[in-house]
Amino acid sequence: MSKITAKRHPLILRLLRLMDAFTKSDDERDFYLDTKEGFLIFIDLGKSAEDIEALSVELKTHPDRYCAIPKLSFYETKKIMEGFVNEKVYDIDTKEKLLDIIHSKDARENFLDFIYDHLTEQEKWQQYYLERFRIRIIEWLRQNNFHFVFEEDLDLGKSLLEKIKLHFLDNKAPKDVQAAREVLEQKARSYYSLEALNPRPKRGRPPKQIIKITPEVQLSHDLFLTVPPPLRSFLYIPEIIASTAITFSSKYETEEDFLASRNQNKLLTGHWNTLDDKLSALRSLAVKTEQPKVATLNWGDKDDDEEDDDEEEPSRKKKAKVPLKKSKK
Numbered sequence: 123m124s125k126i127t128a129k130r131h132p133l134i135l136r137l138l139r140l141m142d143a144f145t146k147s148d149d150e151r152d153f154y155l156d157t158k159e160g161f162l163i164f165i166d167l168g169k170s171a172e173d174i175e176a177l178s179v180e181l182k183t184h185p186d187r188y189c190a191i192p193k194l195s196f197y198e199t200k201k202i203m204e205g206f207v208n209e210k211v212y213d214i215d216t217k218e219k220l221l222d223i224i225h226s227k228d229a230r231e232n233f234l235d236f237i238y239d240h241l242t243e244q245e246k247w248q249q250y251y252l253e254r255f256r257i258r259i260i261e262w263l264r265q266n267n268f269h270f271v272f273e274e275d276l277d278l279g280k281s282l283l284e285k286i287k288l289h290f291l292d293n294k295a296p297k298d299v300q301a302a303r304e305v306l307e308q309k310a311r312s313y314y315s316l317e318a319l320n321p322r323p324k325r326g327r328p329p330k331q332i333i334k335i336t337p338e339v340q341l342s343h344d345l346f347l348t349v350p351p352p353l354r355s356f357l358y359i360p361e362i363i364a365s366t367a368i369t370f371s372s373k374y375e376t377e378e379d380f381l382a383s384r385n386q387n388k389l390l391t392g393h394w395n396t397l398d399d400k401l402s403a404l405r406s407l408a409v410k411t412e413q414p415k416v417a418t419l420n421w422g423d424k425d426d427d428e429e430d431d432d433e434e435e436p437s438r439k440k441k442a443k444v445p446l447k448k449s450k451k
Contacts, residue, residue, distance in 0.1 A: 133160035153191035176352035
């Protein structure tokens, strides 16, 4: 049954969701990819003992259906960081600092912290991180003979994709679904080409400073028809729209957690390195200095009025005294 559906309907996978699972998979966290429908399973040890036992039985009963996501080793993470420094960083001082960080303790967190302090390097890192992990995931899917497409690469529309998922088990489907299946088949073959693993990057040339307009990604809803009951509470379905939301660190779950911890450390140490940090600090100073100015201006206007009145009074007195002197004469 699975082979028939594989020929009729390639698995529609989320690239960014797989990237997140690859990044977080370690000795304490296990992820599995379903080979029939393409949903992800995260073994959450915070669940009850009964749920974990039922999950374990399901995985052991059908070992061919669930494929374990590989663990990201320290050597592989180090190789990714070194590849970025050697291929994308052009400033010699920045290169030396990053290489020192890579060979130090807590390399991933310190590496990210340094990258986020340099806006140009941060943009290059996010692009490199996406391209590198895309190749890594395609390579792993090919090794395990997956018949797949990435939803982020499709241009079929949200409603049509959901319709395809609803007719996943149907041999006879509507005409628009049949036509879309042919598009999916053609796209699935492209991931097994040589260019999928060798996208021909332009190396040795600094990137042009061009403003990139990224269109808003419209992803379809998750519709899975064959999830066994013991696995439903372990489905891993985070909504990840942009690659920037995925952190390279294994210590933080999301980029928001990383930035919150980073800002807290800056508040404690008083170190502000980025332009945004400095601008926010200047804005806070400007607010503090503007408030007393407004108060003094208001009072100053009243004082000026009183001074004007005081100046007018003696002039009137002088004018009143003039005729008196003349009368005496």
